[in-house]
Amino acid sequence: MREIKAIDIKNAVKALFISLNCEIGDDITNALKKALSEEESDTAKAVLTQLLENNAVAKEEQIPICQDTGMAVLFVEYGDKVIIDGDFEEAINQGVKEAYTDGYLRKSVVDDPVFDRKNTNDNTPAVIHTRIVSGETLRITAGCKGFGSENMSKTKMLSPSAGVEGVKNFVLETVKTAGPNPCPPIVVGVGIGGTFEQAAVMSKKATFRSVNSENEDVRYAELERELQSIINNMNIGPAGLGGKTSALKVNIEYAPTHIASIPVAVNICCHACRHKSIEL
């Protein structure tokens, strides 16, 4: 067994959220630069130039890339040989609270979705997905999810007869309907299979994958490329003002499902696709 101190988890989570809010990943920067070199429209080029400049200013001054510093979402792989000397979820929420308070991040969480909608004033609670794995490490992948793009996300239960065409149509229809709203160029996370909620969780996880990655199954990797290519021909473009760059990547995650269904979830992320991982 290996002991990990709750305070170390808290400090790691705090540092992760401050850093991921102010510094975009190199994969996104390179994808934006590549898009800039390929775009032909002056407007699209101007928008991409502004986004690259924005991200550089944010990193330089250590201020958030976007004012919507999102809800805190964490995927934790919790080694079964790990013992924590305190409360695990409390440590994470305390880390989120300190990051959003000390790191000048916006507090965007309300305590009740329908009636009070009162701000919790510290951006907690975080959304925590925990999986117990074998081993003696704690692996945390964290992201801040802005809701301009979250609001454009959808889930649908398809019949098996809908097949791959049905999946494609649903993804494309969701992206097309979202149009300029989710701050394109977007990262499209797609979860296929499992149950209703599993598809949604996989779609979120897919947005936390690098835009340089591809699905290990060649058929799904090909589907990722095909969907991205069709989306980039929709002329949504950077900021929705037209152009060839509407999606920086489509990432698909899949899982076994029931004989009666093809659950599909599409989680859209804006160009500020902010996530980072650490291992304790």
Place this chain on the structure above:
Amino acid sequence: MSIKLTLPLKKEDIKTLKAGDSVTLSGELYTARDAAHKRFYEMVENGEKLPINVENQTIYYVGPAPAKEGAVIGPCGPTSSYRMDKYTPMLLDMGLSAMIGKGERSDEVINSIVRNGAVYFAAIGGAAALISKSVVKDEPVCFEDLGTEAVHKYTVKDFPCIVAIDSLGNDVYKR
């Protein structure tokens, strides 16, 4: 090249703007997003006077991140405008002349823009750190209990925007 505009906008300036034009805005504007709009709407419904006079004014849909010590303001990019659509025609009919946000608007809003000779600008979503450099002054106005959603008055200098919907109803997002 960008068209330089001074806020509050004059009706004759608005008429010359075409969807797709790049502009920079300088002068004063008010901020308001979801919760402040809801309050405005409920106040008008209850026959109460609004805490700001929206006539000829510009409203920016934004909820900034907190400012670091010494900074005028934190990152402050636009939020999605469609969520304000329910409340917008009422404000336009009260004389509001311009809005800044991002993304599409409803047909009701577009009709109201045309009816009132108003304009809707788009700022670049996710360029919040950069946009904060255009804000030279930030003063709280009302609804301070709403935190980031409170109404503020910003003085902006060369705030870059695109004319998204012009006074004739031409819409840059409809292609």
